[in-house]
Amino acid sequence: MVNLGFDIGDLHFKNPVITASGTFGYGSEFDDFINVSDLGGIILKGTTIEPREGNPYPRMVETASGMLNSVGLQNKGIDYFEKIIYDKVKEYDTRVIININGNTIDDYVALAERVNRLEKIPAIELNISCPNVKMGGMVFGTNPDSARDVIRAVRAIYSKKLIVKLSPNVTNIVDFARISEEEGADAVSLINTLLGMAVDTRSMKPALSTITGGLSGPAIKPVALRMVWQVAKAVSVPVIGIGGIMNASDALEFILAGASAIQVGTASFIDPQISIKILEGIEKYLVSKGFLDIKEIIGYINRL
Amino acid sequence: MAKRIESLKIIENRPLKKDYFILDLAGNGKIPEMKPGQFVEIKIDGSPDTFLRRPISIHDVNYGQNFFSLLIQIVGRGTETLSKIKRGETLNLIYPLGNSFSLPPKGSAVLLIGGGCGIAPLLFLGKYLKSNNFTPDVLLGFKNSERVIQLDDYRQIGKVFLTTEDGSQGEKGFVTEHSMLEATRYDNIYCCGPMPMLKEVAKYCRERNINCEVSLENLMACGIGACLCCVVDTVKGHLCTCTDGPVFNISDLKW
Numbered sequence: 001m002v003n004l005g006f007d008i009g010d011l012h013f014k015n016p017v018i019t020a021s022g023t024f025g026y027g028s029e030f031d032d033f034i035n036v037s038d039l040g041g042i043i044l045k046g047t048t049i050e051p052r053e054g055n056p057y058p059r060m061v062e063t064a065s066g067m068l069n070s071v072g073l074q075n076k077g078i079d080y081f082e083k084i085i086y087d088k089v090k091e092y093d094t095r096v097i098i099n100i101n102g103n104t105i106d107d108y109v110a111l112a113e114r115v116n117r118l119e120k121i122p123a124i125e126l127n128i129s130c131p132n133v134k135m136g137g138m139v140f141g142t143n144p145d146s147a148r149d150v151i152r153a154v155r156a157i158y159s160k161k162l163i164v165k166l167s168p169n170v171t172n173i174v175d176f177a178r179i180s181e182e183e184g185a186d187a188v189s190l191i192n193t194l195l196g197m198a199v200d201t202r203s204m205k206p207a208l209s210t211i212t213g214g215l216s217g218p219a220i221k222p223v224a225l226r227m228v229w230q231v232a233k234a235v236s237v238p239v240i241g242i243g244g245i246m247n248a249s250d251a252l253e254f255i256l257a258g259a260s261a262i263q264v265g266t267a268s269f270i271d272p273q274i275s276i277k278i279l280e281g282i283e284k285y286l287v288s289k290g291f292l293d294i295k296e297i298i299g300y301i302n303r304l
Numbered sequence: 305m306a307k308r309i310e311s312l313k314i315i316e317n318r319p320l321k322k323d324y325f326i327l328d329l330a331g332n333g334k335i336p337e338m339k340p341g342q343f344v345e346i347k348i349d350g351s352p353d354t355f356l357r358r359p360i361s362i363h364d365v366n367y368g369q370n371f372f373s374l375l376i377q378i379v380g381r382g383t384e385t386l387s388k389i390k391r392g393e394t395l396n397l398i399y400p401l402g403n404s405f406s407l408p409p410k411g412s413a414v415l416l417i418g419g420g421c422g423i424a425p426l427l428f429l430g431k432y433l434k435s436n437n438f439t440p441d442v443l444l445g446f447k448n449s450e451r452v453i454q455l456d457d458y459r460q461i462g463k464v465f466l467t468t469e470d471g472s473q474g475e476k477g478f479v480t481e482h483s484m485l486e487a488t489r490y491d492n493i494y495c496c497g498p499m500p501m502l503k504e505v506a507k508y509c510r511e512r513n514i515n516c517e518v519s520l521e522n523l524m525a526c527g528i529g530a531c532l533c534c535v536v537d538t539v540k541g542h543l544c545t546c547t548d549g550p551v552f553n554i555s556d557l558k559w
Contacts, residue, residue, distance in 0.1 A: 025530040032307040045532075053542045060523055060533030062356050067525060071532045074542055217355060269526035270347065270357055272398065273309060 002286045003293040004279075006040075006260045008187045008238050011122050011161050013095050013261065015040040016294060017251070017279040020242055020265030021099035021125060021165075022046055022071065026085050027092055033272040038279070040261060041095035043125050044085075048101050049110055051077035055132060061198045061207040066217025066244070067266060068196055070132040070210040073101055078114050090120035097163070099125040103135040105153045112158040122160055126151065126185075129167030129192035131214045141167035141192075147176055151183040163240065166190040168220075168227055177231040177239075189240035189263060190231060191224045216266040218244040225257055232258025232299055246274070248281020255282075258299040307401060307528065308336060311394040315371055317387075320453045323378035324421065325387050326363065329395065331370040338365050338372065339404030340429035341519055341551040345527035346374075347396040351385035356525050358382045359546070361425040361496070362400065364457075375454070377421035401527050402550045405429050405494055405517055407436055412491035414440040416461070417479050417505055419497025420447070423454065425519055429494060430461030441465065441490075443482055445501065449473035480504040490514055496521075506554040516554045520545050 004015040018041040019027075026044055027036045036042060054074030061068050075081075081098070089096050098121050102108040108126065115121055128147055130137035140146045151164055164180040166173055168191035177188050193214025198207040224243020232239045241259030244266070245251050251262045267274045282294070291297060316328040345357040363375040378384050389395065405425075408414055414433060416426045423444055433440050442458045443465045449472035458464050465484045466474025475482050479501060485508070495505045496519040509516035522545040524534035529547035536545055537558040543549065 022532075023526075023530060029526075029528050029530045033309055054532065054535065057535055057537070057542075058523055059535070060525055060531070062354065062525075064353055065355055067356060069525075069531070069533055074532050074535070266525075269531055270355070271309070272526075272528060272530075 002283055002291065004283060006238065006294065008123065008161050008163070013040040015279055016255065016261035016282070017275055018043060018240065018261055018263045019268060019275055020263035021127070023265040023268050026089055028088060030272050034276045037093035039094050039275055041097055042092065043097045043099050043263065044089065045075055046073045046099045046101045046127055046130065047075050047078055047081055047111065048073060049078055049107050051075065051080065056209040058207065058209055059213070063198055063215065064219060066215055066219035068198055068208060068213035068215050070208045070213035072132040072210070073130060078111055082114065082118070086118060095123065096121055097123045097125055099127050099165070101127045101130060101137060105150050107136065108150050109153050109157055112154045116158055116160060123163055124158060124160070125163045125165050125189060126154060127165050129165050131169060131193055131195045132210060138167050138169060141176065142170050144175055144179055148179050148183055151180055151185060155184040161186045163187045163189050165192055167192050168223060169195045173227045174230050174234045177235050181235045181237050185237060187238040187240060188231060188235065189242055191227055191243045194220050194223065216244065218246050220244045221250060225253055228254055228259050229257040233302060245278070248278045248285060251278050251282055252285055255294065255298055256300045258302060260298055305337060305400065307398060309396070309398045311396045314389055314391055314393050314395065316391055317389055322451050324453050325376055327374045327376065327389065328371050329374070335367065335370055335372060336400060338362050338400040340432045341404035341425055342400040342402050343550060344374065344397045344399035345401060346386065348382045348385050351382055354382040357398065357527065358386065359524055359527055361519070362428055363424045364427050375421065375424040398527055402546055403548065405551050408438065408492040412438065413488065414438050415443060415490040415493045416440050417443045417493060417495040419445040419479060419501040422497030425496050426494065427457055427461070430458065434461055441488070443479050443484065445479035445497070478504065480508050503559060506557070509554060517551050518554060519550045520552060521550065
């Protein structure tokens with residue numbers, strides 16, 4: 001039996017495979033395909049104070065080895081979440097984490113206070129890296145002072161585990177990881193999508209209604225991996241690797257580079273069972289290499 | 305009705321005129337119940353520069369012989385790769401997805417309108433309507449005679465009317481310009497095709513207070529309501545084409 005668990009402080013996860021926010025709905029979309037409770041955790045879609053309709057259609061375009069989206073945090077707001085969604089997601093026997101977003105620091109604080117009261121939500125993923133909203137989102141995650149302010153404000157009132165989701169659209173992502181750690185984040189997750197765009201030559205218009213959008217999928221994996229490696233060396237809190245993970249081998253690259261856990265995102269759109277297949281693949285790899293605990297290979301490449 | 309993810313065997317790849325083809329897929333065990341208007345998401349292997357699954361309408365279902373058919377048009381690299389699949393090979397599908405067309409009230413006069421590859425879901429729908437004692441008329445529009453396909457299949461459902469944009473077969477013009485629309489008053493119209501056509505048909509129906517359902521083909525990634533990419537603007541806000549649709553009543557749509 002291989003130990004696949006990892007911990008954020010005193011919060012234990014039974015395995016390192018987590019589904020990424022905005023790619024897994026509220027879990028129930030996948031109930032026909034997998035047992036969601038087999039996962040290490042699920043990160044629910046980005047939630048805001050007020051309901052949001054998101055950006056106009058078209059807000060997705062396929063690109064080489066990936067896709068651009070500009071969904072823009074469509075969600076029904078925290079009231080709806082508490083009244084309707086929470087009762088369903090709390091039945092999952094996995095770590096259920098909510099991704100929160102705001103236009104202002106007050107929004108983030110208000111959301112964190114609300115979530116603090118929800119017993120079955122042991123952690124927040126603080127989204128300061130959404131590239132598809134005009135206010136908030138990446139605005140916080142690309143300015144060191146704003147990032148510090150919002151993390152500090154949330155940390156002051158939120159007592160459970162705080163994960164900060166970092167933007168790759170910065171000069172040096174390590175600075176933002178360090179700020180997160182200094183301000184009391186319990187973990188960092190990276191990367192959110194890379195800002196990109198596409199033009200439809202047939203219509204001679206931008207492919208997305210918002211012109212720019214966030215690039216995800218295997219196209220961004222090498223960039224994500226490099227950033228995870230840099231950050232893992234620079235901070236002592238757990239790093240959760242995200243970016244174009246399509247199979248167990250991709251996931252293992254992130255873990256070998258220093259990630260304690262990984263998030264599966266866009267891959268779930270193509271194969272709704274992929275998260276479980278990745279989990280099985282990681283276990284098989286550890287067995288074949290003769291390791292008894294996944295912790296033995298976290299950051300393995302840095303020991304050479 | 306549970307969604308499935310399965311690898312299904314191709315019984316036949318039937319090339320039609322121009323860039324159209326039909327794939328017949330055998331059930332992996334017994335095929336699930338499918339409803340007219342529903343679709344499948346196909347994983348396209350061996351197409352290095354495409355990435356996402358392709359959503360394709362269910363064209364016809366044969367429960368007796370345990371297979372179903374997809375009518376596909378080559379529009380890009382994904383569908384081109386798909387067109388080359390051979391009998392005996394397998395395709396990975398997530399299905400059946402989406403809602404379905406609703407049955408009209410008893411005794412309604414029904415018209416099905418399809419344009420180009422948008423005719424695909426109307427065969428399944430037409431057969432379903434026929435088995436429920438409706439006698440739908442069918443109005444199909446194509447670019448030109450070279451692209452007119454499947455007329456004999458649609459004649460099994462009811463009377464078929466035809467337009468081509470250049471007049472090379474049937475009446476000249478768009479479907480909404482066909483003279484048959486002046487001759488008969490329909491209670492229910494079901495429509496699938498390119499967006500400009502859907503909008504014209506919706507306008508026609510609104511002006512005459514005809515109940516109308518359209519099937520949309522918005523760009524989508526997941527097909528199961530997780531990515532929220534395929535939304536359409538409705539009176540209830542942004543709804544997913546993949547789970548709240550693809551069939552919408554025009555009274556709910558904002559366009």
